[in-house]
Structure formats: structure tokens, C-alpha cells
Amino acid sequence: MDHIDQSRLLALDNDGQQAMAAAARHAIAYRATLDAGDVVPRMRPAEMVGRFDADLPEAGQDALTVIEDLARQATDGIHGHASPRFFGYVCGGSMPVGAAADFLVTAWGQNSASSWESPSVAIIEQTLCRWCLDLLGLPAPCGVGVVTGGTVANAQAIMAARDALLARQGWDVGERGLFGAPEFPVLIGADAHSAPLAGLRYTGLGIGRAARVATDDQGRIRIDALQAALDGCDAPPLVILQAGQINTGAFDPFAEAIPLIHDRGGWAHVDGAFGLWVHAVPELRHRLAGVDGADSWAVDLHKWLNAPYDAGLCILRDRAALVGAMTARGAYLPEVGATWEPSDTTLELSRRARGVPSYAILRHLGAAGVRAMIARHCALAAYLAARLKGQNGVTVLNDVVSNQVAIACRDDAQTVAVLDRVQARGKVYPSHGEWRGRKIIRASIINHATDRADIDLLADEILTACSATA
Numbered sequence: 001m002d003h004i005d006q007s008r009l010l011a012l013d014n015d016g017q018q019a020m021a022a023a024a025r026h027a028i029a030y031r032a033t034l035d036a037g038d039v040v041p042r043m044r045p046a047e048m049v050g051r052f053d054a055d056l057p058e059a060g061q062d063a064l065t066v067i068e069d070l071a072r073q074a075t076d077g078i079h080g081h082a083s084p085r086f087f088g089y090v091c092g093g094s095m096p097v098g099a100a101a102d103f104l105v106t107a108w109g110q111n112s113a114s115s116w117e118s119p120s121v122a123i124i125e126q127t128l129c130r131w132c133l134d135l136l137g138l139p140a141p142c143g144v145g146v147v148t149g150g151t152v153a154n155a156q157a158i159m160a161a162r163d164a165l166l167a168r169q170g171w172d173v174g175e176r177g178l179f180g181a182p183e184f185p186v187l188i189g190a191d192a193h194s195a196p197l198a199g200l201r202y203t204g205l206g207i208g209r210a211a212r213v214a215t216d217d218q219g220r221i222r223i224d225a226l227q228a229a230l231d232g233c234d235a236p237p238l239v240i241l242q243a244g245q246i247n248t249g250a251f252d253p254f255a256e257a258i259p260l261i262h263d264r265g266g267w268a269h270v271d272g273a274f275g276l277w278v279h280a281v282p283e284l285r286h287r288l289a290g291v292d293g294a295d296s297w298a299v300d301l302h303k304w305l306n307a308p309y310d311a312g313l314c315i316l317r318d319r320a321a322l323v324g325a326m327t328a329r330g331a332y333l334p335e336v337g338a339t340w341e342p343s344d345t346t347l348e349l350s351r352r353a354r355g356v357p358s359y360a361i362l363r364h365l366g367a368a369g370v371r372a373m374i375a376r377h378c379a380l381a382a383y384l385a386a387r388l389k390g391q392n393g394v395t396v397l398n399d400v401v402s403n404q405v406a407i408a409c410r411d412d413a414q415t416v417a418v419l420d421r422v423q424a425r426g427k428v429y430p431s432h433g434e435w436r437g438r439k440i441i442r443a444s445i446i447n448h449a450t451d452r453a454d455i456d457l458l459a460d461e462i463l464t465a466c467s468a469t470a
């Protein structure tokens, strides 16, 4: 140890503590501006290059300076995704209690792979999973992986489904791989999100090989088309359904579809990245009737639960199938099944304690608070549609059944002009999209802090831009 200068070590320690305090101060100051400030970043990527894209410095800097500089330099390029007036994509608002719990996660620096490495995290995440199954109205014995988001949740579920369907045909994918394996059909709705399609690619099932099932005007699979596709299947299929179409928020007809899939011995998977949360609300649950009959579900925590990025759940009715598809075991790790291990149900071994912020949010809101938030967002989406319909040549293209509103102006050129204008003003931020061959302005009502005044501002901004571009 004589080569280490002890006084320098002590100084570094103090520096680290000051850096953490500064980060918390900057974080709080940033969040305080979100309610009032513009939603769009002041600087675009090309302008940020000059601030960050330098050569790696040979000499280091003290931690406090790094954090102070970072906060000062980065804020101009931060998009207001956490703002109550951000309606783009499908972005949850990163609730303060979740963000605060995330500070703790980072400070604890836990490798949360196992219960004996991190007892607190394992039990917190196990409890989170139990609470979410209960809230979402899914069967209690399901297996759950706390993953990075909807894309990975879909991919993990598809992987487990693939292994299970091939095991039923006597083929062990883990041992023998996919070359030479028996085939099984894959069916997916024509208006599915790109995430489960990516899952088909990651799992070697192929995007082009999947049969696309025709959908109706809201993007829901048509039962007659599903029946015809199932009639053509020569082996039990994997069928990918959807709770919450990205443009319309619509739900597939689960109560009819899932029994048909099961009659063929198939596996029903549901991509419910945001929409599955509607099943948590007793008064709205009928809109997804039968969704709890599926074999697997993908759902995000960083969307409608408003957890900070990145967090989602991969849920399987058959926990053993999920553990079997995910688990890697070494001599130094516990025996599979002996205890509840966070890494048994996720692709990663070493992993961040990413369930802790969601657990904190659930404790903060309570079950009643989550249900009220989701119901309020659905009501606000309906209110937005009512404010816009028929005004200044605006049409709402979807039946508003959840939190997504697909808005079109007189023609595509005006829709694009209106969206450009609204985004450039930066008071609110809806995003672009396309639905049934038309350009749309897509509004997603999903931020925990969004209220009626924010929706009124969004409607006013769109209608004013319509007048200006008429």
C-alpha cells in the first residue's frame, strides 16, 4: 500500500460524496423546470457534438467537476420525456419516487443476480412480481422476469414458447439448437408492433416466415382470418396477439382468439407493452376480456407504471418454461428452483436492481392509485378526441379505447405541417405516425402528472396550427 497516497484517497472520497450531492441537486432542479419549460431540447444532435465529442483526455478530473460539467452541458439536449406535456411515442413519465429509488439502486451498486448476493433486491423484486400479477389480473403462479422493457420481454417469451413448442415435438433446443429442428407455424397480426417481430428474428424463427393475420379498421386481428390461418397449420402454432395497438390503442379479441389457438394445441403470446395495464382497472377490464387466458405476456414498467427507464416484465403461465429457457448455471450459483433468483427469469446474469423503482412506485401509489391513474389517462384520451373531432377539419381516426389518439388533418400535407408547427413551438409534443395510409399526429396520454389543462393546451396547439395552415 505504500505506493498509494492515503490523503489523496480521502480527498477522492469526499469528492465522490460531493459529486453525488451535486447530481441530486441538479436532478431536482431539472425536474422542477419540467412543469413550466419547453418540452423539446434546445439543441439538436449536431449541435451537441461540439460539447461532448472531444478526444479522450489523458488526465482525469475530479468527480464533482465532471458532474457539474455534465449537468451544465447536457441539459440543452435533454428531451422532456418526463414532462406532463410530452405525448410522443409511448413514454411514461419517470415518477419522482421511482427516480429517487433509482438513485439508491445506483448507489447500492448491487449485482442483483441472486438472492444471496443481494437479499433485499431479490425479495423486493419477488414482491414486485407478485403485486404486478395481482394488479394486472393474471394468474398468481406465473413466472415473471424483470427485464429491460417490452422488446426484451417479447423476445424472452417467444424464446420460451419456441422451446416449449419444440419440446412437445421431442426436440430440445437448448441441447440441439435449431438446425434440423421440426418446424412450427408462427402467426402474428398485420398491425403488430415491431418489437415482437424483432423477437422472432432474435429467436431464429424469422420475420418473413411468420404468417400475417388480417386485421380490422382498428388494427385488431379478425377472427375469421385467424380461424383460416389456424386451419392451415400443420403443427401447434405460436400466435402473437396484441393488447394496445401503437396507433389506435386497440385490443385483439382475446376471448375468441385464445380458445381457438388452444384448440390447435398452440401457444398464445400477448404483446401488452402498454395496453395490458388497462386490465388492472375493473371498470375497463372488459375491453381486454379473456387476455388472462394467454400463455405469456410482455408488459412495460417504464410506460404506464411511469417507472424510470429501463424496466419491463416478461410473464409466463408456466414458470418452469421461462426458467428453463433463461437459466445459465455454474457450480458457484444456487441450484435451479431452490430459491427465487432474479436472474433465473432474465437473459442477464449480472444485472441492475431494476425492479426496485417500480416497487417504490407501487408502494407510493397503492393499487388504487395505479388504477385511478390508468382510468384517468383513458378518460383524458377520450376528452382530447372529443375536443378535436370535427374542429378545423380535424378527424380522429381511431375509436379511443385506451390512451392513444390518432389525429388527422384535412390531408397529409396539412397533418405534417401542423405537427411540425406544434413540435417546433415546443409547448407540447405529440409524435408522428401513419395509420391506414394516412399521416397522423399521435398523442399518447400516459404521464402520471398530465391533467386536463395539459390536454386542453395540446388541443389548443393543434387547432391553432390547423387555422394557421388552412
Ligand SMILES: Cc1ncc(COP(=O)(O)O)c(C=O)c1O
Pocket (backbone or CB within 6 Å): 089, 090, 148, 149, 150, 151, 152, 193, 195, 196, 244, 245, 246, 271, 272, 273, 274, 300, 312
Ligand atoms: C405495443 C408495443 N410493443 C412493444 C414495444 C417495445 O417496448 P420497449 O420500447 O420498452 O422495448 C412498444 C413500445 O412502444 C409498444 O408500444
